[in-house]
Amino acid sequence: MTTIRSEIPATVWQVKVAPGDKVESGDEIIILESMKMEIPVIAPSSGTISSVLVAPDDRVQEGDALAELDQ
């Protein structure tokens, strides 16, 4: 299992996946917002989303877990 973490302090803008969704490497799973920019969070590998740990408008810090991926 891989934990997908935020690389930056930001606000969660959109969550594009739900637990059980299959994703391919490179798919956008969450979009963060910081400094008026939309920052896509990309699936690092293919697999199934096992949990989503954030919701829109949540504040996240650098290193916070956003979702978990089963390969």
Add this chain to the structure above:
Amino acid sequence: MTATDRPSTERTGAPDERVSGVSTFAAAQLDERLPAELLQERRQTAEATGASVRGQIATLVDDTSFVEVGTFTHAADGAADSTGDGRVGGTATIDGRPVVIAADNPDVLAGTSGQVGNERLERLLTLALTKGHPFVHLANGGAIRTAEAGGAEGLAELGAFTAFTTRIHRVPMASAILGDTSEASAFIAATSDFTVQVRDAQLSLAPGLAEPGDAARVGLVDAVVDTPTEALAAVRSFLSFMPSNAWSPAPRGPERPAVHQLDPEMVEMVPRSRTRAYDMRRVLTRLVDPAPGQADDSPGELLELRPTIGRGLVTGLARIDGWPVGIFASNPMFQAGAMDPAACEKGVRLLTLCDSYQIPAVFLQDVVGFLVGRQVEHGRMLFRAVRFLNALYDSSCPTLTVLVRKAFGLAYETMNGRKYHTDGLYAWAGAEIGFMDPEIGVNVLYGDRKTLEEKRAMVAELREGTSPFDAAGVMNIDEVIDPAATRQILARDLARLATRRVPPPEERTLRLWPAC
């Protein structure tokens, strides 16, 4: 005694032992002078890759090319277990080119820095500087041996490592931090052009005062890797981009005929929406050459420098059609590509390297400006930004600039947007150029005093004035280009610039700038 009155063997019938020893100067006789453990280690390192310092040197250099200088050294007090006085060093080749290597030896006197070891270090540095060989230091110790350094006399004799501060970029210098490192060896790391650190090693001025990871977090090292073997590979990679010395050109890597074809997918790497971030490193791996030996369609090789700090700017070394280049690229993934003080420091450090060794600097802009806020002001944003601009205008290496998306404000100039300095200034057709990002400008001017709709209309109107064709129409930029042609244009310019008059080292201002 002169040669003529030396007793001849014919006359006495008894050969002088020392003279006959020369004629049969055999390894066996030499070996008698070497401590058994050193002999054993040397035999093992014929094919070694082990954790010993000689094993690490064998991993770093071309097979069997290492030749030790100072084999018979020992600590000043002549102690039996002090072979090499805590250091190992000599000459070797890497990718067929001569280098000078010095290393701390943690197995002897804990790799501490002593008088004879420092004599050896200075001897090796002098060889490197006067003959123009890159200098590589493998750090794993370096603390000053207090017993030897005691008193005024001792202190005066332990200063060899300060010679590193006067090397004025005559030869490239790389440090690998393979174990906990401080004092003398930390000095060498701080004056190096490239430092790579093994993740669980510490680097600090005073011994034991850092945790692993601290040095990377505050930007003391260029790269962090998991193992010593990876660190040694990073040193080889760094040197592959460098000339042997400031008087020689950097070696061209394999030519890449594919760069002369259009790359229609390049434009897809950058989102159409101006508020959508993307990772510039993905653009770079399409733009630059794969590692030598890799197929043309492999991802490009970027030796990124200090990736964990100043992340709004990516700096690194790469090749385009074989030509080594320094890369300065905004990364909108972090702070919308705005530069903070650490990003500016990174930029200055790489520019110093590029100017000193005449490596062309390639800038890719998607920059909204310098970061704004009290925190960065307290981080001396003003000085760091101006120093970056100062370094750029003092540099004599060729520079090329591509405006990929946004190009705004003083950051536009600092990222080499001024036509009088750059040797090629290109904009993708969709780029925006101006004093301030229209969205930021409208917010600064009107804040809450206009509705969202009104502000959107104003942004749209202001954006009309940021077209690259307007800039090109008055010769503020050289050309508006098709993104697909970016590689082709850069490769063509680099080939042209390779025939330029190269300024001699003494005309390169940044060679005198400190390495840290």
